[in-house]
Amino acid sequence: NAGVMQNPRHLVRRRGQEARLRCSPMKGHSHVYWYRQLPEEGLKFMVYLQKENIIDESGMPKERFSAEFPKEGPSILRIQQVVRGDSAAYFCASSHILIGSGTDTQYFGPGTRLTVL
Amino acid sequence: QQQVKQSPQSLIVQKGGISIINCAYENTAFDYFPWYQQFPGKGPALLIAIRPDVSEKKEGRFTISFNKSAKQFSLHIMDSQPGDSATYFCATLSSGSARQLTFGSGTQLTVLP
Numbered sequence: 001n002a003g004v005m006q007n008p009r010h011l012v013r014r015r016g017q018e019a020r021l022r023c024s025p026m027k028g029h030s031h032v033y034w035y036r037q038l039p040e041e042g043l044k045f046m047v048y049l050q051k052e053n054i055i056d057e058s059g060m061p062k063e064r065f066s067a068e069f070p071k072e073g074p075s076i077l078r079i080q081q082v083v084r085g086d087s088a089a090y091f092c093a094s095s096h097i098l099i100g101s102g103t104d105t106q107y108f109g110p111g112t113r114l115t116v117l
Numbered sequence: 118q119q120q121v122k123q124s125p126q127s128l129i130v131q132k133g134g135i136s137i138i139n140c141a142y143e144n145t146a147f148d149y150f151p152w153y154q155q156f157p158g159k160g161p162a163l164l165i166a167i168r169p170d171v172s173e174k175k176e177g178r179f180t181i182s183f184n185k186s187a188k189q190f191s192l193h194i195m196d197s198q199p200g201d202s203a204t205y206f207c208a209t210l211s212s213g214s215a216r217q218l219t220f221g222s223g224t225q226l227t228v229l230p
Contacts, residue, residue: 108153
């Protein structure tokens, strides 16, 4: 029973390049969340997606960042024209909301560590 | 933006001792309070969680105490072991359709052998 999978685990980009991070949720999960963790800090919410829909992108920077979760395939977090300040660990989480339970545990992947040179 | 304040920032405990980490939140629009454990280079792993209609939850050596009126909750690790050395994050889950986790800043726990 595979957990949340993310790739690549490490990504190095030069300033101005594009970074593309992938996340495959746990089997049976249709809700995906992206979080960013800066060094020595907690995780910060970026975006919440369901299949083919962006539900909440209130934590996503307005420019250069985009996310998608297509009907088929993994969720993608795309960062265009990366800058040094984008260097961080990016974590994906998935959940399966149980109707009426009031809770929906989010399970995290191992993260992608992005380094911008 | 909603905040979750976590303390202490770091904690050193002797093996067999009790580790206590505290969190406070700002509003009442949360319906789920998880604690995550993170080892270096790994993703956060759910440790234990509580709903606001319960004041305490215990799972093995880990206990969450929840004080709804004070808007505070804490993690107690009994009989702390060197293998518990990790960073611990409290979080709140917003109610409604947003479902985003708001994390505390983390507590780096070191358990000395």
